[in-house]
Amino acid sequence: MPILPLPSLLLLFFLLPFHVISQSTTTQNDQNILLKIKSFWSNPPSLNHWNQSSDPCSWPEITCTGTNITGITVVDQDISGTVPPFICDLKNLTVLDLNYNDITGNFPAALYNCTNLRYLDLSQNYFVGKIPDDISRLSPELRYLSLFGNNFSGDIPASISRLSKLSSLQLHQTLLNGSFPQEIGYLNDLEELNLSFNKFTPSRLPPSFTQLKRLRKFYMTEANLIGEIPGNFSGMPAMEILDLSFNRLNGSIPRDLFLLKNLTQVYLYENNLTGEIPDSIQALNLKIIDLSANKLTGEIPEGFGNLASLTNLTLMYNQLSGEIPTSIGRLPSLNDIRIFANKLSGELPPDFGRYSVLKIFEVNQNQFTGNLPENLCYSGKLIGLIVFSNNLSGEIPNSLETCGSLRVLQVYDNRFSGKIPDGLWKVSSLDKMMMSDNSFSGELPSELAPKLSILEISNNKFSGEITTGVSSWTNMRVFKGSNNLFTGEIPQGLTSLPNLATLLLDGNQLSGQLPATILSWNSLNTLNLSKNQLTGQIPAGLGFLKVLSVLDLSRNNLSGQIPAQLGRQLVSLDLSGNKLAGAIPAQLDNGAFDKSFQGNPGLCSNNPVLGLNSCSSRPQTEQSRKISGKSVAIIGSIAAILMLLAVIMTGYVIVLYRRRKHGFNSNWKFTSFQKLTFTESTILPRLNDNHMIGQGGSGKVYRIPVNRSGDVVAVKKISTRKDLDLRLEKEFLAEVEILSMIRHSNIVKLMGHISCDNSKLLVYEYLENRSLDRWLHRKQSPPNRGLTGSVRHVVLDWPKRLHIALGAARGLSYMHHDCCPAVIHRDVKSSNVLLDGEFNAKIADFGLAKILAKGSELTAVSTVAGSFGYMAPEYGQTLKVNEKIDVYSFGVILLELTTGKEANDGNEHSSLAEWALQYALGGDPIEDVLDKDVREPMYMNEMSSVFKLGLWCTSRLPANRPSMMEVCQMLLRCGPAMVVGTRKSGQDVVDHLPLLKLENV
Incomplete structure (x- = not known):
């Protein structure tokens, strides 16, 4: 090694200390700045390790280059306040990541002084205001900019295009409601662009965007795009992912889109695209290809059969026709195909499942013919086989016997025949087996799949006796076996199924007596055994089933009297065509059941509406027959006087009947909103206690039969108390105005209203299953104790709860997003969610609803009105509201559905929403808080997802809550993968919900 000369050694001796001192000083200065930042943020506990005694370069949030601090990454650390104005005193700062904190204020202009900044992430905080027009003053070296999940509003400034080195721009899920500039298309280095889930003014996609040569990932989901998709995708050779779903795009799919050789995922679902799918595919x-919910026509391109990497093909809800290319059945990676609700025909390719790990196969609601492919479960991973409403024939493949993964089998409404493979009945994971409307034959097995909850086999040729082994079907909720060839008696074990809610065995050849003892039908809601050969008496035990609302035993050979206990909860009853005798029980002796007893000559009633023989008086005693002549004369005189008074007072009696007996005057006006077969004269005489089904703060609700066909309506009579007149008049007018204006399958239908000077009647469609809260919180049902002494409550199973949640969400989404102007309900709660016979949800009670003045702007209300536990925090603090108060209330319903608790059932100091948030923050497993009556391993992910969605909806800040349109999307994805229309499993939603930090809600 050469020896340095003395002058050089001296120079090194003098320079070295100064060099070391200089580095040490720089580090100390940066450390002081960091400690000042910590102090500015009020010394959060998560940064306690930031202190003078340790090297900042050892702190996990700090990145150093040499001795210079170049990066701060403080993510999810409970940071509140604003961005320190002196943060850019760290002159070498290149990375600043403050993602997922509670930082507030406008966009921090202090960051303009960070001249070396390359990476800036301020996402998922509480920034407000506009993105500044001079945002181009940020470092010209900036590569990554993420502002998503904040409360920015207004436009995206055109100056953002001057940040010419940007490679990633993340502006999704904010409150941007202005425009986005076409100049973004000039960012030549841009690789990722996400503008999704904003409320931009209706805008066309700028052609300049299709010239981003380096763009790999492009997301504009639900960005209010209109018009056609620009062509010339050849200018985007690097494109890998394109998501333009949930917009209002029309026209055809550009022919050069599928020519992009790097393209891996295309999402264009929920638009108005027309024409054919391009057949030129390179x-x-x-x-992944998802073109669902458009108006596409033509055939599925043959070229799809060349996509060896294709895993998901989703083309549902279009108007596609022709056959499925045979080559698609041989794709080696395909695991999810959903092409239902089209006009496809021909035979299904026979190789489906043979060469790939097929999991989801949904081809329902088409015109397919021929047999089911034999190898659908060849890999043993098939979860959902859904082929209903086609013209398929032949037998069910024997290979499905060993398909241990299968959860849902829906083959109803086809032309299948033969016997069901023995092993298929017993597949361990099977939950739903729906095979109605075919020509299947054979007998029911004594053993079924242990998890099977829905068995629908109506309108087939099944025969034999219902096995005594039915008592082992403990998870069964729905058993529909109508119109088959079953014989023998109804086994006692059938009444021991504790979860059974619907039992339909009508139209068979069942005989013998009904089981005398009802063991465990605690959940039974609907029982139909009509059109059989049953004999004996109606068991009195049916009268003690508190949930039973529909009972049909008609057209049998039943005899004896109708049990006096029957009718406490019934809303539909048919005992016609039997051999029953005796008097109608008092609870059933009213016009609501005017057709329930026909064809029973031995029955009698003193109510002429029922059309039965009048019940005779009891035989007179010997003493009563010894009436003296004097008594007869006195009685005769009294009778004559009464007759004279009757003649004189006839007019008065009529008025008294009209005005006092029913509490109305005669000046009625009936306004209908559709063609009706009844008038006010049908309604008014029946507004009595025999028809009353409920009572609330606004008045009473009645169930009124309106014709001989059995049609009924619900009538709400507005109270006439003087102290409520003004408020109730406003509620009446609001409900009439709104419900006469809007129409949706998930909003209760207002058929008309009847009014006079001092009374108001609202006439609605009648919904058999009443309100959701009656099912979730049925307090009137007495406990039913089993051997262990535990209390079993009446519950809705989880799939039905999820179905109800989605229906209610769709109703609210229609009000918020599709009505013009938008409507806010202001009193969303489980008692205002009504359920029809199929448990389809409908939003009701619009007395407090408000029409928004302009889109989603805040609307002033004169008073705060609502229900405790459901009211959003800001509603009690301001008289200006928007649709986010409905979102909050709906979130409470989601928490009710998942936990089983009531809205005001948190603890002694909090509501359900507050309690749920504190529980989640405590870190305990969410699974522990889910309703134990419905949580099962197969539903845990879904329930957890909906619980988290409930927390998101009940965020303290309105801006942090999702829209009801987003809620609908999330609920669709929360269901199991085979639910029609879903795209993600429940676990996917758990992973993707924007609830990475629960405190932010």
């Missing part, structure tokens, strides 16, 4: 790396 993007052979495509993994």
